[in-house]
Amino acid sequence: MTAVPDAARTAAPGPQAAAARLAAVRAAMDEAGVDALVLRPSPDARFLGSVLGEFLVVTQDVVAETADPAGVVPEGARRVGVDPEMRVRELFGLAIEAELVPASSVLWPLRLRKEPYEVEAVGRAVAAAEGVLGQALELAWFGATERAMAYRLRVLLAESGCEELLSLRVAAGEHTARPAHVPGERVINPGDALGVSVCGRWGGYCAEVSRVFAVAEPPDDFEAMYSVVLAAHRAGLAAVRPGAPVDEVARAVGEVIDGSGYGRFAAAHVGRGVGLGHDEGPWVGEDAVFEPGMVFCLEPAIYVPDLFGARVADVVVCADDGPVPLGAYPHALHVLDR
Known part of the structure; x- marks a missing residue:
């Protein structure tokens, strides 16, 4: 970069x-x-x-x-x-x-409502985070520790032009089931699920992108669980439209996950607004309604304790005719080969 x-x-x-x-x-x-x-x-x-x-x-x-x-x-x-x-x-x-x-x-x-130049700045932060995720695919993960890989990704984000790193998480295996996990000395091995989240600031504006990978091969039952997270993500995205209650996102996400049988493992937090702050309105649970120009980080997740978890975070702007994702990084489960 x-x-x-x-x-x-x-x-x-x-x-x-x-x-x-x-x-x-x-x-x-x-x-x-x-x-x-x-x-x-x-x-x-x-x-x-x-x-x-x-x-x-x-x-x-x-x-x-x-x-x-x-x-x-x-x-x-x-x-x-x-x-x-x-x-x-x-x-x-x-x-x-x-x-x-x-x-x-x-x-x-x-x-709450962003001007076009603000949306553009958030989009640049999204592009920087997605660029880091793209470069992450070329790194050697086998045998490295979470902490070492997090450091490498921090360097990549700094090189992207972002003026500030707000958070960067790398979680492997059972650690992917910990929402607030801090990268540690756990060694990344074939057969691990791998969660990577990048949040940076560009031009004063923040954005976070989170994806899940598999190392060499997905763990048993992981792909089925991950497909539920993606379905919940699609349902939550469709709820981001002018005039719709922000709480509709939580309802749509919850309906999908509950119907899958993973309801008791669903993350309570499904999204929040982003902009000059990495956590700002509109918030779920505050009787807010989506309006054009609102920018929202959609982040459904399932965490199965001591086994694995998956969280997908994307930033979307509510436009006059519905949701417009500010990023383009694919959601398909990518299997790392080294």
Whole structure:
């Protein structure tokens, strides 16, 4: 892979779009009775164009990046929205005499629908992750450890041009049945199932892609289980359409897995929104409805304890006429031959 210059990786709205975004934020602040926003370097701050790494303060009259937010917050402010990622010492250091409330109540609803340039940035992050998975097929897996292979994949992602690695997981054999497994010293052997997940940031925007492979040959009964995960993935994808409740994704995925007999092994988590954050709205279970421009990571999984598991994660955008996957990496089970 060839690294891309930093200037080519910057995702930002044009002047008119930035002005419209700021106007929408101020209108939401007014509706919520919030007199100022104080944001640390975070996805919320990047949403409003912060680049300096200081606090960003937004009021009805001022937008300022500063090391001293108390000096910018208006006197007499009654409610101030603070970044949900604010650290405790930062909160104590604000010295603001006002009721502090989460800024997310103002900003997260505005971040749900992505602009075309944002979708493009997420798509670039998807392409980088899929490129790593493609190169992974050429690596020698037999006899290597999970940790060693995870390191090799980290190097490949860095070379892709992504500015940040958010997570990278390699799980072999029975470890594929552990949702939060951290790559360790387990040796990868023929006959193992192999789970690989890559999540990176491009131009400030995040994406994750996860696939499952088999080493030399699939374990007994693995292909049957994996076919259920793929069927659940197709059902969940069809549920991503304008006007449909986000909970419909969970219902569609669950219906397929429950009907297969693997219901008690199904992952409770089937997806989440992605964008400036790797885990943001729309969320399943929050009475949300899909709208055009929402970007969702669909990730159905089955985990059979002490045996094997399979998780397939893809990023999809809800378009006017339905779901549009942002990647193209195949779902067919690939058998690694070395």
